[in-house]
Amino acid sequence: MEKLIITAAITGAELSKAQCPALPVTPEEQAAAAKEAVDAGASVIHLHVRDEQGRPSQKLEHFKVSVEAIRRACKGNEPVIQFSTGGAVGENIANRVAPLTLKPEMASFNLGTINFGEEIFVNTFSDMRALTKSFHENKIIPEFEIYEAGHLDNLKKLIKEGLLHPPFHCQFVLGVPGALSGEFSSLTFLVQNLPAQSTWAVAGIGRYELPLAVHSLVMGGHVRVGLEDNIFYSKGMPAKSNAQLVERIVRIANEVGRPVANIAEARKLLLH
Ligand code: KMH
Numbered sequence: 001m002e003k004l005i006i007t008a009a010i011t012g013a014e015l016s017k018a019q020c021p022a023l024p025v026t027p028e029e030q031a032a033a034a035k036e037a038v039d040a041g042a043s044v045i046h047l048h049v050r051d052e053q054g055r056p057s058q059k060l061e062h063f064k065v066s067v068e069a070i071r072r073a074c075k076g077n078e079p080v081i082q083f084s085t086g087g088a089v090g091e092n093i094a095n096r097v098a099p100l101t102l103k104p105e106m107a108s109f110n111l112g113t114i115n116f117g118e119e120i121f122v123n124t125f126s127d128m129r130a131l132t133k134s135f136h137e138n139k140i141i142p143e144f145e146i147y148e149a150g151h152l153d154n155l156k157k158l159i160k161e162g163l164l165h166p167p168f169h170c171q172f173v174l175g176v177p178g179a180l181s182g183e184f185s186s187l188t189f190l191v192q193n194l195p196a197q198s199t200w201a202v203a204g205i206g207r208y209e210l211p212l213a214v215h216s217l218v219m220g221g222h223v224r225v226g227l228e229d230n231i232f233y234s235k236g237m238p239a240k241s242n243a244q245l246v247e248r249i250v251r252i253a254n255e256v257g258r259p260v261a262n263i264a265e266a267r268k269l270l271l272h
């Protein structure tokens with residue numbers, strides 16, 4: 001098995017400090033949270049940013065400030081910073097694509113429309129084609145976000161159209177209310193139906209985070225944890241930090257004999 005890549009999704013777009021006081025929102029808080037997560041064993045930071053009022057933003061200047069703060073805090077051991085192009089539900093595709101001109105090493109690429117709680121997270125084929133263009137122009141490695149089984153077919157359609165080329169790194173985001181839940185049988189199906197030359201990871205939402213992470217790391221997949229996906233350490237017990245969630249995965253990986261990738265190793269595996 002490849003060494004385990006741990007991604008920390010430190011902030012997200014949907015939560016507020018009122019719901020999760022430990023949520024890093026300002027660039028300084030994000031820098032401290034990223035540093036702690038990296039020290040705990042994360043090699044990739046999945047990054048959403050906020051404006052001065054703490055609202056989700058896809059503005060270049062907000063990404064710039066947070067990225068600089070994270071790089072400064074992690075100097076000498078800088079993680080792969082993966083921009084979100086998902087943004088917050090309702091954000092238009094032009095704004096979602098805009099930060100890619102900053103040329104991050106990696107960014108998320110959402111592969112289809114889903115119900116997202118009571119809302120709809122829209123990702124049309126036209127949106128996805130616009131994304132492929134910007135990823136190519138800016139030479140960014142995509143991480144494909146897959147919330148439903150049919151999203152693998154969407155990926156295969158874009159490959160067939162000649163818009164995407166291997167290798168593919170896929171993130172199964174399971175347990176979003178309104179999309180595919182986090183049953184082990186679903187994960188098995190998804191892994192079996194990946195395109196050739198794919199690596200994969202799992203981000204379990206809410207109560208699915210831990211069981212899916214454990215399942216993934218023994219199956220040879222990679223793992224995403226963090227307050228964007230899950231704000232509890234265990235039932236009824238709020239997580240204290242992103243690092244606390246990363247530390248647990250590192251302990252489990254060590255127990256089951258799956259070595260954790262350091263940042264240089266993760267970069268080599270992901271960024272080919
Ligand atoms: N905030 C969600 C609607 C991504 O980062 O690419 C979408 C999301 C996915 O978080």
Ligand code: ZN
Nearest residue numbers: 012048084086
């Ligand atoms: Zn995200």
